[in-house]
Amino acid sequence: MTCWETIGAYAFRSLGYGERLLPRTDFTLCQQFTLIGSGLIWNVYFGVVALLFGFVLANAIAFAKASHNPIARKPAEWFIFLFRGSPLFIQFFLAYEALQLLPRAGIDVFGVTVQTAWTTKAWAGALFVLFLNTAAYSAEIFHGALRSIPKGDLEAAEAYGLTGFAKFRRIQWPTMLRLAWPAYTNEAIFLFHSTTLVFFSGFPAFQQRGDALYYASYFADKTFNPFIPYPIVAGYFIILTLLLIWLMGRINTRLNRHLPSNLSGKIRLRPQLIR
Amino acid sequence: MFEFCADPKSLEGLSWLSCYLTSGKHLNMYWAFGTVLLLLAVTAPIAMLFGFFGAMAARSQFFALRLIGKGYTGMVRGVPDIVFFLFFVIALDQGIEYIMHLIRCPDWVEPVRNGLEFRVCPQAKVPLGSAPQTVHQFYGFMLAVLTFALVFGAFAANVLYGAMQAVPRAQLETAEAYGLSPSQVFRRVLVPQMWVYALPGLSNLWLILIKATPLLFLLGVQDIVYWARELGGAKTQAFDYPHPDWRLYYFMALLVFYLGFTRLSEIVLNRIAARLAKGQATAAGEAMRKAGI
Numbered sequence: 311m312t313c314w315e316t317i318g319a320y321a322f323r324s325l326g327y328g329e330r331l332l333p334r335t336d337f338t339l340c341q342q343f344t345l346i347g348s349g350l351i352w353n354v355y356f357g358v359v360a361l362l363f364g365f366v367l368a369n370a371i372a373f374a375k376a377s378h379n380p381i382a383r384k385p386a387e388w389f390i391f392l393f394r395g396s397p398l399f400i401q402f403f404l405a406y407e408a409l410q411l412l413p414r415a416g417i418d419v420f421g422v423t424v425q426t427a428w429t430t431k432a433w434a435g436a437l438f439v440l441f442l443n444t445a446a447y448s449a450e451i452f453h454g455a456l457r458s459i460p461k462g463d464l465e466a467a468e469a470y471g472l473t474g475f476a477k478f479r480r481i482q483w484p485t486m487l488r489l490a491w492p493a494y495t496n497e498a499i500f501l502f503h504s505t506t507l508v509f510f511s512g513f514p515a516f517q518q519r520g521d522a523l524y525y526a527s528y529f530a531d532k533t534f535n536p537f538i539p540y541p542i543v544a545g546y547f548i549i550l551t552l553l554l555i556w557l558m559g560r561i562n563t564r565l566n567r568h569l570p571s572n573l574s575g576k577i578r579l580r581p582q583l584i585r
Numbered sequence: 586m587f588e589f590c591a592d593p594k595s596l597e598g599l600s601w602l603s604c605y606l607t608s609g610k611h612l613n614m615y616w617a618f619g620t621v622l623l624l625l626a627v628t629a630p631i632a633m634l635f636g637f638f639g640a641m642a643a644r645s646q647f648f649a650l651r652l653i654g655k656g657y658t659g660m661v662r663g664v665p666d667i668v669f670f671l672f673f674v675i676a677l678d679q680g681i682e683y684i685m686h687l688i689r690c691p692d693w694v695e696p697v698r699n700g701l702e703f704r705v706c707p708q709a710k711v712p713l714g715s716a717p718q719t720v721h722q723f724y725g726f727m728l729a730v731l732t733f734a735l736v737f738g739a740f741a742a743n744v745l746y747g748a749m750q751a752v753p754r755a756q757l758e759t760a761e762a763y764g765l766s767p768s769q770v771f772r773r774v775l776v777p778q779m780w781v782y783a784l785p786g787l788s789n790l791w792l793i794l795i796k797a798t799p800l801l802f803l804l805g806v807q808d809i810v811y812w813a814r815e816l817g818g819a820k821t822q823a824f825d826y827p828h829p830d831w832r833l834y835y836f837m838a839l840l841v842f843y844l845g846f847t848r849l850s851e852i853v854l855n856r857i858a859a860r861l862a863k864g865q866a867t868a869a870g871e872a873m874r875k876a877g878i
Contacts, residue, residue: 395847396840399799403810404840407817407833503665510667510803527671534703536679540672544664 313340324348324519332518332528339538342529346542349522354550355433356440356505356521361498364444371445372452372486386449393446398439398504402511405439406430432513440508444501451497455490456482488565495558499551506543522546605826614812618842621798621809624730629794631734636741643746658742666736667800673732674804678711685709722807729804737794744786749775751782781861788854795846799839813839 319329321344333341374386393401412426428434459482467481506523509515515524526539533539589596590604605611642654660669683697686709693706707713712720752775760774802810817832862870 391848392844396843397796397799399802399810400836400839400843403813404833404836407830407836410830411833503667506665506667511799523665523668523671526668530671530675534675536672536675540668543668547664547668 316340317344320344345525346522349525352521353505357502360440360444363441367445368448371449375453376456390446393443399511409435436508436513451490451493455486459485491562617809617812628733632737635738636745639742640745660739669736729806748779748783752778
């Protein structure tokens with residue numbers, strides 16, 4: 311099989327298209343690159359969707375935590391503590407077991423049967439966990455940024471007659487985003503890295519449709535040689551991280567466009583963390 | 586464990602539960618909590634040591650040493666750590682066996698990496714195939730400790746490097762003006778002062794280390810995740826204590842364990858931070874002075 315044929319057969323293997331059987335003998339570099347790259351589709355999917363939805367929830371939770379009303383503040387604080395205080399690994403296991411408890415046949419709501427089988431699949435269940443997890447971490451970042459908005463900015467807004475929602479929309483929220491963005495970029499990077507945990511914890515890979523690390527460990531197990539597949543995953547992730555930094559950097563420039571160029575903070579890649 | 590547990594099938598209610606929770610396998614699970622704590626206790630100092638030397642190397646005057654230090658600290662950036670966890674364990678295992686192979690079987694002719702297989706002579710197996718089970722478990726645990734220490738050492742090196750850079754330059758210059766040699770400046774001025782800057786990063790790292798311990802499971806150690814899956818799974822009537830799938834409750838218990846441990850660590854670390862900040866010329870120290878503590 312030439313390399314082009316391999317790419318044709320395995321490029322979308324992780325989504326269930328193309329060749330069904332994974333290679334068993336005579337592993338070539340091309341196969342490893344193609345299959346691991348194919349698995350990367352899942353990582354990108356989990357990362358992008360969780361980030362997009364997580365961003366919205368994180369904003370809501372950050373403002374709830376900053377609220378003076380304990381009815382809003384307490385649940386937000388507990389939510390953040392719950393998801394930041396426990397390992398993502400355990401959260402995946404717990405979510406999988408909890409979702410398994412839902413009745414297989416579906417739940418009857420006013421005569422309409424709601425299917426539940428899909429919730430135990432990784433694309434939905436794991437995504438849900440990642441979404442809540444990133445929402446908690448980002449909410450903490452946004453909350454910190456919200457507290458460090460310069461007092462003068464808010465006073466100036468009030469001096470110009472901006473109050474309530476107008477003040478929030480024009481001053482508070484953009485400033486919060488601007489201050490939080492470098493830290494939020496790091497959070498986005500960690501999130502992409504933690505997507506590798508999905509098929510290692512709880513959610514099984516259905517018909518060997520796994521993510522990048524799933525295929526890498528498949529090759530490492532079969533060839534007893536970790537020195538090729540894992541560096542390939544590492545390489546793919548470095549590229550992904552650089553792309554993400556570039557994209558977030560563009561947004562950062564846009565958020566800081568009104569500042570003199572020497573003041574706008576450059577985003578630096580910080581060491582990443584485990585959840 | 587208790588005498589009335591001799592016939593589990595006849596028990597009911599609380600006595601059943603007390604017998605169930607003290608069965609041999611459950612005691613193993615409680616020991617596994619000890620394993621996790623032991624891992625933390627062993628890994629943290631080793632990782633600190635790795636981090637310290639990594640940071641020292643990254644600050645070194647020699648280009649080669651600096652390259653190693655920077656490479657080590659840069660290693661964990663951009664790549665998911667779980668990749669390192671999976672990679673290092675196999676790589677370390679094979680590396681150790683290969684060295685043993687070179688020492689013990691110098692006249693072995695077959696290539697070690699034969700096609701798809703990694704094959705060393707039987708005397709070079711670590712631990713030896715004839716070794717008892719506990720030795721295998723111990724070896725696995727030590728491999729896990731070393732892997733954790735390597736990865737977290739890189740994190741710690743980052744933090745300590747930053748802390749060393751954060752010590753005010755004037756302090757070091759003053760020490761130099763008093764005629765202290767570079768190593769004396771390092772030992773007597775830089776290192777004692779850097780901790781207050783390193784603490785936020787290090788306490789963050791400690792919390793991350795706690796949350797990384799379930800990865801032990803991936804490294805093949807029989808840790809709490811392993812036992813939670815093992816014990817929680819549905820048990821048929823063939824077992825002494827039959828029950829449906831209880832893994833949810835077991836994972837719930839693990840979650841509570843981790844949340845409690847995180848909370849406890851946060852409280853202790855806040856105390857240490859307050860202690861270190863006292864009398865320092867930082868914002869936190871100034872706030873304490875104003876509050877009159």
